[in-house]
Amino acid sequence: MAFDTLKIIAHGITWFIPYIVRAGLQSLYALYHFYTYKPTDSPKHIVVIGGSFAGLQLxxxxxxxxxxxxxxIWIEKxxxxxxxFAFPRFSVVAGLEKRAFIPYTALEAGAPKGSLRRVQGTVSWINKEEQKVILDGGEEIPFEYLAIATGSTQPLPVQVESTERTEACDELRAVQTHIKTSQKIAILGGGAVGVELASDIKDFHPDKDVSLVHSREALLNxxxxxxxxxxxxxxxxxxxVRVLLGERPVRPTAYGKGSLARDATLVYRDGKEEIFDLVIGCTGQRPNSHILAMSSPHSICKKTSRILVSPTLQMLTSDTSAIWNPDIDLHPDLPPPTLNSSDRIFALGDVAAHPGPLMARxxxxxxxxxxxxxxxxxxxxxxxxxxKPNWFIEGAIKLTLGKKHNVVYTRAGSEGGSEAMIVSRKGKEDLDxxxxxxxxxxSGEFGGVKGGKPDY
Ligand SMILES: Cc1cc2nc3c(=O)[nH]c(=O)nc-3n(C[C@H](O)[C@H](O)[C@H](O)COP(=O)(O)OP(=O)(O)OC[C@H]3O[C@@H](n4cnc5c(N)ncnc54)[C@H](O)[C@@H]3O)c2cc1C
Structure with missing residues (x-):
């Protein structure tokens, strides 16, 4: 483990030092920009859809x-x-749920006056040819450039359905109640969420029977x-926890919101049946690319449903396998290309078909x-x-394995390469x-001590 720590520090330093220098220079420029940006009467729009890890940073x-x-113009539902990251834990432990919803206020307050409009709404489709984004309520927002960071959708408890914090907290509380009132529980799907949820349920409620059912021969594929x-x-x-590998039982019909089913039966490959008080599905990630289906269907990868992009993260309109050559010659001396409507559209994060890890970093x-x-x-x-993905940095995960037990894990490539893992037994209940x-x-509401009590 000491060697792993050294490996992570060595990789971290070679990445972190240039990153910190760049971030310092960017902050200086941001200060200059804050005072020199001038709002105008009819500005051209750069529209960003999605306000999670990718969209927020953008x-x-x-x-x-x-x-x-x-x-x-920043659109987020x-x-x-x-x-x-905190949803599995806050679906098990009561009283923390509000902390999983962080206000957007700081970003808005820090933007130069007139440079940003946040729209809380859902984009129903993108009109590529007319360069417009159409919201659920019918509002049309024209764009000069568009960035799509709409990620993917998964049912409760991986994600919540409600768009408002109060109702979203109610959804997490409902999961807590279902878990509390069930004795025999099955989790379907041994990815990160399934593993975290199963270990938390068993560690916080040791008296319950918890089974984790996974379709492959190894967890966390x-x-x-x-x-x-x-x-x-x-x-x-x-x-x-009872771990069943190589089993793909049909997911029972959900009860209410999300993927929770009460008094449900699972049928295994050998035909045997088992009844559970509660079955929680943690599978079925669906990329939110449908907003392009009408105007640019060939931009959606048939296999993964992610948005096809070039290495510059500009949207493509057809699948070409040679496109992800990281040493691609961009002919910097050529005159600038005339932009077509797809060149004005970018996609990033989990919704984009890039070769990096599907991770926030x-x-x-x-x-x-x-x-x-x-x-x-x-x-x-x-x-x-x-x-160009840096798997060692971007693919790192902090995986909880119960109340205090967690591991930070990463590896050098998508299909293999040197692995590193640091184990801790000192995790905090609220995941810090x-x-x-x-x-x-x-910092005012929960993140710090400024002004006294948080409002939850
Ligand atoms: C339990 C758990 C643990 C994880 N741990 C780690 C970790 O340790 N490290 C790590 O790097 N990653 C981790 N991940 C993965 C990480 O959460 C995802 O890779 C990340 O959330 C992807 O970010 P994104 O911005 O691309 O998309 P998303 O997070 O999926 O966000 C998309 C956003 O777009 C909005 N949106 C979608 N459609 C529309 C629309 N039509 N109109 C308006 N808004 C829309 C959504 O509301 C959402 O806010 C973890 C994930 C889970 C579930």
Whole structure:
């Protein structure tokens, strides 16, 4: 483990030092930009759809860089940032749920006057040819440039349906009640959410019978063998969770919201049936690319339903396998291309068919690619910034395995490469969520001690 710590520190330093220098320079420029940006009467719109990890970072960086004459229109259906990392824990432990919804106030307050409009609404479709975004209520918002960071959808408890914090908290409380009032519980899906949920239920309620049912022969198939084996042993040997691998029972019909079913029967491959008080489905991630289905169906990957993008994260209108050559020659000396409507559309984060990990940090890094390329387009230059995934940094996960037990795990590549893992037994019950609040600039309400009590 000491070697793993060294490996993570060594990788971290080589990534972190240039990152910190860049961030320092960006902050200085942001200060200058704050005082020099001038709002205009009819600005051109840079529209960003999505206000989670990818969209939020993109909007933040755009507020620090766009020239006068442009304005960011930021469309997000939720009232608050849904901090989904905490949902499994806050679906089990009562009283913390409000902390999983972080206000957007700091970002809005920090933007130069007139540079940003936040719209709480849902985009129903994108009219690519007319360069318009159409909201559920019918409002049409024209764009000069568009960035899609709509991620993916999964049912409760991975995500909530409500767009307002109060109702979203009620959804998490309902899951807590279902868990509390059930003795025999099955979790379907041994990805990160299933593993975290199963281990939390068993650790916080040791008297319950908890089964984790997974279709493959190893848990956590998006990660490497060290984490897979470690998590399996922690669940089975330490906590006493029953883990069934290679089983894909039909998901029972959900009860109410999300993917929870009461008094449900699972049928296994050998035909045997088992009744549970509660079955919670943690599978079925669906990329939110449907908003392009009408005007640009060929931009949606048939296999993954993600939005096809080039290495500059500009939307493609057909699938070409050669496109992700990271050493692609961008011919920087050629004259700037004439932008067609697809070149004006960017996609990033979990909704985009990029070769990086489907993780928040990857979306965060991609935001810079999009910012730099939008600025190039505005300046009439070719888009040159390419997204090259750094799996070791972007693919890192902090996986909880019960109340205090957690592991930070990463590896060098998507299909393998050197792995590193650090185990801790000192995790906090609220997952130290105050750090996330402070990271998003909110200190008054919960993230810090300013002004006394938080409002939950
Ligand atoms: C339990 C758990 C633990 C995780 N742990 C880690 C970790 O340790 N490290 C890590 O890097 N990643 C982790 N992840 C993965 C990470 O959460 C995702 O990769 C990340 O959320 C993707 O961010 P995104 O911004 O691309 O999309 P999303 O987070 O899916 O957000 C998309 C946003 O777009 C909005 N939206 C969607 N459609 C519309 C529309 N039509 N109109 C308006 N708004 C819309 C949604 O409301 C949402 O706010 C974890 C995930 C889970 C569930």
């Amino acid at each position: 909007v933040k960086r755009l507020t620090q860089t766009i020239p006068s004459g442009y304005k960011i 939720n009232s608050h940032l849904n901090y989904v 998006r990660f490497g063998p060290r984490l897979q084996q470690y998590a399996l042993s922690a669940l089975r040997d330490e906590l006493g 990857a979306g965060f890094m991609q935001a810079e690619t999009v910012v730099q390329n939008i600025i190039s387009c505005i300046n009439g230059k070719p888009t040159k910034r390419i997204y 969520i105050g750090t996330a609040w402070r990271q998003y600039g909110v």
